[in-house]
Amino acid sequence: MDVAAYAAPAAKAPLGPTTISRRDVGPHDVLIEIAYSGICHSDIHQGREEWGSAIFPMVPGHEIAGIITEVGSAVTGFKIGDHAGIGCFVDSCRQCERCKAGDEQYCSVHTVLTYNSIERDGKTPTYGGYSTHIVCDEAYVLRIPENLPLDASAPLLCAGITLYDPLKRWKVGPGTRIGVMGLGGLGHMGVKLAVAMGAEVTVVSHSPGKEEDALRLGAHAFLLSSDRAAMKSARNSLHLIANTVAADIDLNPYLSLLDLDGVMALVGLPESALAIRPFTLIGGRRALAGSSIGGIAATQEMLDFCGQHDVTSDIETIAVQQVNEAWDRVVSSDVKYRFVIDTASLTD
Ligand code: NAP
């Protein structure tokens, strides 16, 4: 099936219209008519080859929300008309211990990413959500609760799960003092989710203009990272920091915000290596950890949690023709707080 899409033809080249081919719906597959596709900063890192060599042409997009329009003969979990989503990966080996434990994103053989990746056949490139349709095995498709709007739910598929998973791992709840570094697409979801879990949330931001929004989103405090006095008086105060910053920054002053045994969970993925002063970690028995999205079961749990607590993303909806401008605005932290492409514009 040929479908309309938007692709980057080469690294750093502007995205433009194209046509891609989707496979026939197999027995275990569903066909999703994509309604909305979120723009994640990872789309930009990959489209601009900031993480190393990438596969072009690239159709980005791993925050996919839409409606099932066809199901394969052996599909049991979905029916035509269901609201469905796809996140950052569309397949994995299914056999290794990590896959069996529900950690498919860390598959020790091959996690097939939604785009900029190769299918398990070893040759077919994957294409993401900046397109009108996608075919995927039902085992890697998520149910979007019917009470949530599809447009504002799309960012849950990456930004939502990327914060939900570390919040659960480090047992965020009532009594937890958590800092969210960077109020962007991921960060604003982190604030909403941590507030819904009952935690006390501090936003740590380099943008003075975001204080009002941080508090509106439910944060209890706002810390401007350039305010040295405020950063100093907040030292040793936080149990957990979710670091979503997409740029190269000095982490040491932020690590000092952690209380004894506090953990900084890195989810932001800037290009450069980090320079950590050992004294900063050792002095407070602090830990620096990493976290990558979440597995299929955890992602479904996150979506169900969002359905129960009415948590969705604050979005700015755009036509696909505005995508290049939107990418530049994401890089300059000028989005409140996630761009979502209305994929109907692909056929305009
Ligand atoms: P985003 O919307 O651009 O948000 C990043 C935020 O970082 C900005 O809003 C800004 O917040 C802060 N920031 C930007 N430049 C900064 C600077 N020079 N100094 C300090 N803070 C700065 O991006 P996103 O889509 O949320 O993604 C964030 C990062 O996470 C990206 O690197 C992305 O690739 C990565 N990511 C990782 C995973 C994973 O599984 N680990 C999943 C998805 C994305 P303030 O204005 O509030 O400072």
Ligand code: ZN
């Ligand atoms: Zn993402």
Ligand code: ZN
């Ligand atoms: Zn595996």
